[in-house]
Amino acid sequence: MSTQTFRSVGEVRSIRKNADGWDFACQGGLVRLTWLRDGLIRVRATSASEFGPDFSYAIARREWPRVKWTAKRAGSRWEWRSRRLTVVIETNPLRLEFQTPAGERLNRDEPERGMGFEGPRCRTYRELADGEMFFGCGEKSGQFNKRGEAFANWNTDNPAHTYLNGELYVSIPFLISARWENGRPQWYGLFFDNSHRTFFNLGRVTDERHYFLEADGGELDYYFFAGPTLPEILRDYTELTGRMAMPPRWALGYHQCRWSYMSADEVLEVAERLRSTEIPADVIYCDIDYMDGYRVFTWNPKTFPKPVELIRKLRKLGFKLVTIIDPGVKNDDHYVVCREGKANDMFVRRPDGQWFTGKVWPGECVFPDFTSPRVRAWWGEQHREFIELGVAGFWNDMNEPAVWDPQSGGTMPAEVLHEYDGLWTNHRRAHNVYGLTMARACREGWQRYRPNERPFIITRSAYAGIQRYAMVWTGDNHSAWEQLELSIRQCLNLSLSGVPFCGPDVGGFSWDCTGELLVRWTQAGAYFPFFRNHTAWDTRRQEPYTFGPEVERLCREAIRGRYALLPYLYTQFFDAVQSGTPIMRPLFWEFPDDPHTYAVDDEFLLGPSLLVAPVLKRGQRQRAVYLPAGSDWYDYRTRTRFTGGQFVGAAAPMDFIPVFVRAGTILPTCQPTLYVGEKPWREIELEIFPGPKTIGWLYEDDGHSFDYEKGQYTLTRLRWEDGDLKVERVKDGFGPSARLRVKG
Numbered sequence: 096m097s098t099q100t101f102r103s104v105g106e107v108r109s110i111r112k113n114a115d116g117w118d119f120a121c122q123g124g125l126v127r128l129t130w131l132r133d134g135l136i137r138v139r140a141t142s143a144s145e146f147g148p149d150f151s152y153a154i155a156r157r158e159w160p161r162v163k164w165t166a167k168r169a170g171s172r173w174e175w176r177s178r179r180l181t182v183v184i185e186t187n188p189l190r191l192e193f194q195t196p197a198g199e200r201l202n203r204d205e206p207e208r209g210m211g212f213e214g215p216r217c218r219t220y221r222e223l224a225d226g227e228m229f230f231g232c233g234e235k236s237g238q239f240n241k242r243g244e245a246f247a248n249w250n251t252d253n254p255a256h257t258y259l260n261g262e263l264y265v266s267i268p269f270l271i272s273a274r275w276e277n278g279r280p281q282w283y284g285l286f287f288d289n290s291h292r293t294f295f296n297l298g299r300v301t302d303e304r305h306y307f308l309e310a311d312g313g314e315l316d317y318y319f320f321a322g323p324t325l326p327e328i329l330r331d332y333t334e335l336t337g338r339m340a341m342p343p344r345w346a347l348g349y350h351q352c353r354w355s356y357m358s359a360d361e362v363l364e365v366a367e368r369l370r371s372t373e374i375p376a377d378v379i380y381c382d383i384d385y386m387d388g389y390r391v392f393t394w395n396p397k398t399f400p401k402p403v404e405l406i407r408k409l410r411k412l413g414f415k416l417v418t419i420i421d422p423g424v425k426n427d428d429h430y431v432v433c434r435e436g437k438a439n440d441m442f443v444r445r446p447d448g449q450w451f452t453g454k455v456w457p458g459e460c461v462f463p464d465f466t467s468p469r470v471r472a473w474w475g476e477q478h479r480e481f482i483e484l485g486v487a488g489f490w491n492d493m494n495e496p497a498v499w500d501p502q503s504g505g506t507m508p509a510e511v512l513h514e515y516d517g518l519w520t521n522h523r524r525a526h527n528v529y530g531l532t533m534a535r536a537c538r539e540g541w542q543r544y545r546p547n548e549r550p551f552i553i554t555r556s557a558y559a560g561i562q563r564y565a566m567v568w569t570g571d572n573h574s575a576w577e578q579l580e581l582s583i584r585q586c587l588n589l590s591l592s593g594v595p596f597c598g599p600d601v602g603g604f605s606w607d608c609t610g611e612l613l614v615r616w617t618q619a620g621a622y623f624p625f626f627r628n629h630t631a632w633d634t635r636r637q638e639p640y641t642f643g644p645e646v647e648r649l650c651r652e653a654i655r656g657r658y659a660l661l662p663y664l665y666t667q668f669f670d671a672v673q674s675g676t677p678i679m680r681p682l683f684w685e686f687p688d689d690p691h692t693y694a695v696d697d698e699f700l701l702g703p704s705l706l707v708a709p710v711l712k713r714g715q716r717q718r719a720v721y722l723p724a725g726s727d728w729y730d731y732r733t734r735t736r737f738t739g740g741q742f743v744g745a746a747a748p749m750d751f752i753p754v755f756v757r758a759g760t761i762l763p764t765c766q767p768t769l770y771v772g773e774k775p776w777r778e779i780e781l782e783i784f785p786g787p788k789t790i791g792w793l794y795e796d797d798g799h800s801f802d803y804e805k806g807q808y809t810l811t812r813l814r815w816e817d818g819d820l821k822v823e824r825v826k827d828g829f830g831p832s833a834r835l836r837v838k839g
């Protein structure tokens with residue numbers, strides 16, 4: 096129990112006005128309000144006499160055009176107005192209220208306590224509205240709607256996680272609130288940018304009238320997003336924290352992994368088997384056992400004697416190789432990375448100046464301080480040899496960081512020091528950005544050696560803004576039906592947290608998968624942005640061909656289905672790159688006016704048009720599917736048309752899961768290939784699902800370079816009118832665009 100008591104910032108004593116906002120000197124702290132854009136305001140508070148340096152690893156954009164706003168005084172309150180947001184500032188004591196321009200309350204400080212401090216902690220108590228729902232918050236397990244839950248954000252290697260909310264690998268303290276008001280949804284977003292351990296209590300065991308957000312240290316620093324719509328909140332959030340760049344097109348294919356393929360021969364055997372069984376696949380992984388004694392950036396000379404040859408053979412088969420890279424560097428002075436790193440002061444130290452060492456796979460390790468720009472550059476250089484060998488991507492694991500020391504909670508002790516880009520601090524503040532800065536070092540290294548090739552970087556740990564550097568997979572799940580179900584909620588919330596490229600270990604990591612579960616998970620996974628089958632060392636084989644011919648056939652069909660949809664999927668990736676739009680979307684993203692969509696967490700949309708209803712139970716051969724109101728829907732297979740706003744009973748034999756297409760869709764598809772680059776998309780087949788207005792989009796580029804950023808892409812708007820296809824090139828920058836053919 097804390098002996099300290101919470102002290103609210105209290106009443107405003109004086110105000111200092113700057114161009115974009117004001118400083119309020121309060122009885123118990125200093126508060127700064129700044130407009131970033133119309134509808135986006137930043138609130139900072141400190142108990143110190145001055146604000147600390149303004150720095151955050153999450154923030155991508157610092158310069159914003161001037162916002163038009165006005166301030167008006169009425170007694171002890173000020174009213175600030177911009178076009179999308181009104182802020183009411185009560186000064187005695189200081190309390191903030193956020194309103195729509197029409198004066199409807201979006202959210203406000205809880206009147207009794209507002210914001211303040213408790214010892215080193217900062218906290219904001221906020222009013223909780225009746226029926227308020229919460230989404231986002233990264234990859235947390237638990238319910239889809241986080242109302243009534245409480246959780247810490249502290250990156251944790253939690254390999255046995257379940258549906259019970261706990262600390263997981265990723266911390267994204269970004270919250271989206273939705274609530275019904277006069278028959279319409281009302282939205283706001285709140286990004287609590289503090290890299291210390293944060294704790295969100297979203298109405299669990301409180302009086303149901305408030306929720307609170309707190310951090311273990313540092314300043315109270317949050318951004319309020321007024322929307323008014325959900326896409327506008329995500330657009331603003333991803334403008335602030337950045338958007339992903341296009342991944343290489345092959346990264347959208349099927350990935351095959353296992354901990355571990357123990358030798359180059361085994362990697363090739365799996366690759367060849369996938370080809371001979373005609374299961375489409377693009378990527379194969381080397382998990383930790385490819386290394387020499389788990390030393391990063393080495394190969395085991397016995398089992399992987401000629402990596403160049405391996406990569407050449409894989410390339411011939413149409414496979415890319417991705418290797419795992421852990422942060423722990425074996426503490427072995429005969430090992431060049433360790434020796435050089437020590438000589439150049441690259442590793443984190445204890446306060447007494449000693450290297451911090453901790454045990455992970457290689458045994459005793461030292462750990463790079465990725466919060467140093469110098470260390471990031473050096474770490475980036477370490478990838479050079481692998482990049483030049485032809486390694487196509489990097490897998491950043493164990494970067495919470497995981498350290499096998501139960502004494503310090505499975506990570507570094509709090510007192511370990513970090514440079515934090517010049518703001519020297521300890522692990523309390525650096526912990527949650529360790530993974531993000533590692534992924535950043537990897538990406539920046541790649542960019543140095545392959546500036547015009549898109550990197551593929553997959554990370555387990557992350558903080559807000561990770562989408563600028565890497566995609567995220569959800570870590571160590573297990574082969575259980577519950578976990579297949581959970582992965583939908585996790586990836587929907589990750590998608591709403593600015594990370595569009597995400598996915599789980601298909602088939603499950605721990606435990607033995609069954610044929611039926613693998614089929615159902617593969618059928619669902621085919622519609623997730625990231626699609627990788629992976630499993631742990633002590634489980635049965637999990638490649639789709641290891642469960643007998645029937646499972647093999649069913650998985651092949653599911654994976655072929657994804658390859659057929661790649662033109663559509665790739666177009667969604669471009670949308671995410673441009674506007675921060677999630678690829679995998681909750682139903683309410685597209686149908687916010689249908690109140691029933693908010694409770695649907697066992698279906699999702701891929702892009703605007705495909706509704707996917709995975710089978711989540713053993714033995715289930717049909718399932719209820721909710722079709723949102725506001726559109727008609729076609730069964731993807733039978734083309735039977737249904738009206739929205741109802742549950743339908745959909746057939747789900749082992750051959751497929753229910754998928755519906757929104758009426759009014761032109762779906763660009765292609766002939767499935769064995770891997771993405773096997774043949775260029777010469778011909779795109781357009782599947783027409785007529786509606787009142789029937790449209791579609793197609794994005795094309797070279798699939799691997801950054802030339803699209805210079806306009807070398809083609810974006811086509813398709814319309815279907817009176818049985819005729821109308822083609823409009825919105826952008827015509829990529830030469831060899833495909834021929835379009837209406838199917839059927």
Ligand code: MIG
Pocket residue numbers: 353354382383419492493555570571629630631
């Ligand atoms: O301590 O590299 O989540 O995907 O196979 C386990 C071995 C370390 C954890 C990752 C998992 C990977 C495994 N790693």
